[in-house]
Amino acid sequence: MGAAVKPGPGQMGETVLDLQRLLTMANQIGDFFAPYPPERRAEGIRNHLRTYWDPRMRQDLLDYIASGGDGLVPQVLEGARLLVETEHDKKGYYGPPKA
Amino acid sequence: MWAELRDLRDGVDLGTPPRDGSDVTLTIDGVSVTVPAGSSVMLAAARAGHAIPKLCASDTLEPFGSCRVCLVEVEGRKGYPASCTTLVEPGMAVRTESEKLAALRRGVMELYLSDFPAEDIPGGWSEFHETLQRLGVTSHPYGTGENHQASPVDQSNPYFLFDPAKCIVCSRCIRACEEIQGTFALTIDGRGFESKVAAGQDQPFFDSECVSCGACVQTCPTQALVEKSLFEGEYRHAQSIEA
Amino acid sequence: MPNPLKPERSVVTTCAYCGVGCGFKAETRAGRIVRMIPWKEGKANHGHSCIKGRFAYDYYNHPDRVRTPLIRRSIDEPWQEVDWDTALNHAAAEFRRIQSTYGTKSIGAVSSSRCTNEEIFLVQKLARAVFGNNNIDNCARICHSPTQFGLSATVGWGAASQHFDSILQADVIMVVGANPTEGHPVFGSLMKRRIRQGAKLIVIDPRRTETVKSAHCEATVHLPLRPGNNVAILNSLGHVIVRERLYNESFVRERCEWNEFELWMGLVGSDRYAPEVIGPVAGVAPEAIRAAARLYAGGPNSAIYYGLGVTEHSQGSTGVMCLGNLSLSCGMLGREGVGVNPLRGQGNVQGGSCLGSWPHVFSGYRFVTDPEVRGSFEQEWGVPLDAEPGLRLPNMFDAALTGHFRGMYIMGEDPVQSDPNRHHIVEAMRQMECVVLQDLFLNETSNYAHVFLPGSSSLEKEGTFTSAERRVNRVRKVVEPLAGYQDWEIVVRLMNTMGYPAQYAHAGEILDELARLSPAYKGLSFALLERIGSAQWPCDENAPEGTEVLHTKTFPRANGRGTFMLTEFVPTAERTNDRFPLLLTTGRILSQYNVGTQTRRTANSRWHPEDRLEINAADAQARGLRDGDWVTVTSRFGQTRLRAKLSTRVNPGIVYTTFHHATSKANAVTSDLSDWATNCPEYKVTAVEVARVDAAPMRAQAEAREDEVVEAVS
Numbered sequence A: 001m002g003a004a005v006k007p008g009p010g011q012m013g014e015t016v017l018d019l020q021r022l023l024t025m026a027n028q029i030g031d032f033f034a035p036y037p038p039e040r041r042a043e044g045i046r047n048h049l050r051t052y053w054d055p056r057m058r059q060d061l062l063d064y065i066a067s068g069g070d071g072l073v074p075q076v077l078e079g080a081r082l083l084v085e086t087e088h089d090k091k092g093y094y095g096p097p098k099a
Numbered sequence B: 001m002w003a004e005l006r007d008l009r010d011g012v013d014l015g016t017p018p019r020d021g022s023d024v025t026l027t028i029d030g031v032s033v034t035v036p037a038g039s040s041v042m043l044a045a046a047r048a049g050h051a052i053p054k055l056c057a058s059d060t061l062e063p064f065g066s067c068r069v070c071l072v073e074v075e076g077r078k079g080y081p082a083s084c085t086t087l088v089e090p091g092m093a094v095r096t097e098s099e100k101l102a103a104l105r106r107g108v109m110e111l112y113l114s115d116f117p118a119e120d121i122p123g124g125w126s127e128f129h130e131t132l133q134r135l136g137v138t139s140h141p142y143g144t145g146e147n148h149q150a151s152p153v154d155q156s157n158p159y160f161l162f163d164p165a166k167c168i169v170c171s172r173c174i175r176a177c178e179e180i181q182g183t184f185a186l187t188i189d190g191r192g193f194e195s196k197v198a199a200g201q202d203q204p205f206f207d208s209e210c211v212s213c214g215a216c217v218q219t220c221p222t223q224a225l226v227e228k229s230l231f232e233g234e235y236r237h238a239q240s241i242e243a
Numbered sequence C: 001m002p003n004p005l006k007p008e009r010s011v012v013t014t015c016a017y018c019g020v021g022c023g024f025k026a027e028t029r030a031g032r033i034v035r036m037i038p039w040k041e042g043k044a045n046h047g048h049s050c051i052k053g054r055f056a057y058d059y060y061n062h063p064d065r066v067r068t069p070l071i072r073r074s075i076d077e078p079w080q081e082v083d084w085d086t087a088l089n090h091a092a093a094e095f096r097r098i099q100s101t102y103g104t105k106s107i108g109a110v111s112s113s114r115c116t117n118e119e120i121f122l123v124q125k126l127a128r129a130v131f132g133n134n135n136i137d138n139c140a141r142i143c144h145s146p147t148q149f150g151l152s153a154t155v156g157w158g159a160a161s162q163h164f165d166s167i168l169q170a171d172v173i174m175v176v177g178a179n180p181t182e183g184h185p186v187f188g189s190l191m192k193r194r195i196r197q198g199a200k201l202i203v204i205d206p207r208r209t210e211t212v213k214s215a216h217c218e219a220t221v222h223l224p225l226r227p228g229n230n231v232a233i234l235n236s237l238g239h240v241i242v243r244e245r246l247y248n249e250s251f252v253r254e255r256c257e258w259n260e261f262e263l264w265m266g267l268v269g270s271d272r273y274a275p276e277v278i279g280p281v282a283g284v285a286p287e288a289i290r291a292a293a294r295l296y297a298g299g300p301n302s303a304i305y306y307g308l309g310v311t312e313h314s315q316g317s318t319g320v321m322c323l324g325n326l327s328l329s330c331g332m333l334g335r336e337g338v339g340v341n342p343l344r345g346q347g348n349v350q351g352g353s354c355l356g357s358w359p360h361v362f363s364g365y366r367f368v369t370d371p372e373v374r375g376s377f378e379q380e381w382g383v384p385l386d387a388e389p390g391l392r393l394p395n396m397f398d399a400a401l402t403g404h405f406r407g408m409y410i411m412g413e414d415p416v417q418s419d420p421n422r423h424h425i426v427e428a429m430r431q432m433e434c435v436v437l438q439d440l441f442l443n444e445t446s447n448y449a450h451v452f453l454p455g456s457s458s459l460e461k462e463g464t465f466t467s468a469e470r471r472v473n474r475v476r477k478v479v480e481p482l483a484g485y486q487d488w489e490i491v492v493r494l495m496n497t498m499g500y501p502a503q504y505a506h507a508g509e510i511l512d513e514l515a516r517l518s519p520a521y522k523g524l525s526f527a528l529l530e531r532i533g534s535a536q537w538p539c540d541e542n543a544p545e546g547t548e549v550l551h552t553k554t555f556p557r558a559n560g561r562g563t564f565m566l567t568e569f570v571p572t573a574e575r576t577n578d579r580f581p582l583l584l585t586t587g588r589i590l591s592q593y594n595v596g597t598q599t600r601r602t603a604n605s606r607w608h609p610e611d612r613l614e615i616n617a618a619d620a621q622a623r624g625l626r627d628g629d630w631v632t633v634t635s636r637f638g639q640t641r642l643r644a645k646l647s648t649r650v651n652p653g654i655v656y657t658t659f660h661h662a663t664s665k666a667n668a669v670t671s672d673l674s675d676w677a678t679n680c681p682e683y684k685v686t687a688v689e690v691a692r693v694d695a696a697p698m699r700a701q702a703e704a705r706e707d708e709v710v711e712a713v714s
């Protein structure tokens, strides 16, 4: 259950969602795209995070990766790296990840 | 299949379900009309603007042919076939009105009236009442015989009543439960004079498999099955559970 | 029995209780609704109805209806009746205060599938144009969000491919995780009609539902899988189709992306999805899987209908993709009698989906991240819009717990009762500084609200609903709104109070605006609906009266082709163990509607006075339970009490309950797991243990419950 980071009244926690919950969500996405070939897998994860996640959630994930990224499945790390590198490509799409 | 549901119109009852099929042309009281093969004479007459009186038929149900109010004459045929169960044929010539037909229809209605609550004959607005008005029947010549007028009203369902005293055993409710709803909760119990509409194993409606879809109430021509919300006083059921 | 009284007036409108969208004539006498008559020209019902639409309308007039706005400073204070201006000023001032203290993104809005299209559209406008963020979501999040995602990915549009009547041309009907005779009764009747005419039925559902067997209607194949194994079973069907070469190669070559098809064949064709491997895991006979696959692929016309039993899983979106994959592989799309069709729970789930109540897409499923699309909205609305997706409903609650989210506008929803993991939600609600709730009755959520705006029922307003067959039906005002305003008018007033100059003379003008901004709704207007009754989207210059069957020539994807997704089975993290050996799954019944706020206030409660826990006799015996015993149901997340009902509808190892009564608190036990793609909660699988409760303390509990129930309906 996610209520670990409980800020005092008027204070805000460091991450917008409980970190554990965020990592679980990221890994679930990673699991889905796992059967695709490597580049497509990373692109699928990137597109998903880019299109569906609040930017603060993405930033929290990137910060966590920068601090080591323990516990994340490898393809999430790949997808998140792409997120940084292709920031300009903004339009979302549905369907199988592009190559 | 297609036309049966899609060609239904609000406020119009063709008497039997519309059909898909090749064109068949016939005459109704001398008026030429073209309808799909598989249509009934009753439907053709309605399309020709000569709607025939009916009780057990409805365009939402397969024809049944039990009430005998819809009799017609067909040129070259003996007798008075029921128009709801007679299919159209090319070149057929049908008469929907004659003195003989009027007398036959009045006879049927008088029989129904002999087992219908006398005080409810005036002032009603059901299909049955409309048919009485159309055929000019207001009373019957029979004395008080064996009847169903003392049967208790089934009030078990929170939303509708069943009053056997107004039931003419046309089977529309039973067919609606089977054909439209697909629940098969209603049957005709008994034979002849004894026959009556029964829910489940002759149980109160509420205790039967009835799912209260309302299809039987919707199709009943006499308001033997009727919404409680249309009453004031005794039979009115406050539908909301009020404080 | 005297003659009944004749109604005086009638108005044609649409039932709001489920996604079938039946047409009714609402008849009135002396200003009161006295009867609802099914409308013969209703394209979904053709004059038929079910108990809810036909009879359960009197809730609108119930004494519990709130008729005056209410406010309070804190949730520990009692409500205070105020006038509309005071309530709206308070709400607007609070929202602005929160935003200036904690940032633009610290508030959000939620709409409901009980709202009209016009209201749903306006609530997204409220969030995007007035709040200035994309924190907008709707209750489809917790039921059919995977439909939008999974079908968009494979066939291009997140909606039913058919019209309901199409089922009358089907030869094989596959029902997955749905129980139409209870959940979508009028459609259920149509389905049974077709089965009586000889169509074959395949049912994939853990429970032997009424759909599996009823009078003159029986499934040819029933796969009673263990909850949580949908994707495994559907991939296994795919396996049989691939290995036995039952797929429709020419359809795939002409209409689909062949490369993706080959990848998919590689995945589902692998030995790990053989029925002999999956069958034992999922609790289904391998031969039954093979039989189902052959039947489906054999058609000639096979149609899929599915419900929440597919979507409400941690692999909900994957499950929907599986259905898309299967229908494409066998060429079961693009004509009458086939297709993939979600059955929607509430009246306007499809509208909720279409009209932009999502944090990532505008109306018409177009991404907020797409600059061109965003530009068209900015131009129409005259304000710059946020270019990034906002928070989804579950994430709004998550963010409330970390202090990043502090205020919420909720229309027609009761998340405290309906959303999963109740403790978490209650905790989140307590963190919020201003919750504005617009609804008919005080509910569980109103316990945590600061402003209550009394809304209008669907009998009291103008607008449209989009049914599960994509049909846009007219909702018409039958009686005057009890609290004075139609819901859309209240939203407009709130927008105005917050300083945004929205203005509409009537609901039709909102439809005009949303038609300008949503390609599939382009041709819709009140005038068109007045003329032809209803229309299925897409409705535009190519299809001026709407479209019955989708995908007849191309798929609405960039290259016009349908595609296949790789749908690996990833078992849910929610597993049984020694402490929680049973799997709880949830569903609904005929006479009640969702969380029951409305139906519970009608005589429909006579049919379903309480929620019961269905348990197999073997499991009951092992726990010393008899029919009617009070039991505790305990999961890793919480506990609730229900009465047991011994049942042969569920297999050993599985228990089942409905969640229509607030007192049952079924969501006190459900987990916080959710769909990987959409966060749709996993309602359908929770590991639990069931134990008998001692009779004595339970009696007190039972009495307390009865009080509660009486309170709920009085």
Ligand code: SF4
Pocket (backbone or CB within 6 Å): B166, B167, B168, B169, B170, B171, B172, B173, B174, B197, B216, B219, B220, B221, B222, B223, B224, B225
């Ligand atoms: S209850 Fe009505 S519909 Fe049924 S048999 Fe009697 S008269 Fe006919």
Ligand code: SF4
Pocket (backbone or CB within 6 Å): C015, C016, C017, C018, C019, C020, C021, C022, C045, C049, C050, C051, C052, C053, C054, C184, C185, C186, C187
């Ligand atoms: S609840 Fe559904 S099936 Fe029943 S009347 Fe309303 S729309 Fe029709």
Ligand code: FES
Pocket (backbone or CB within 6 Å): B053, B054, B055, B056, B057, B064, B065, B066, B067, B068, B069, B070, B071, B082, B083, B084, B085
């Ligand atoms: S209507 Fe033809 S016999 Fe009754």
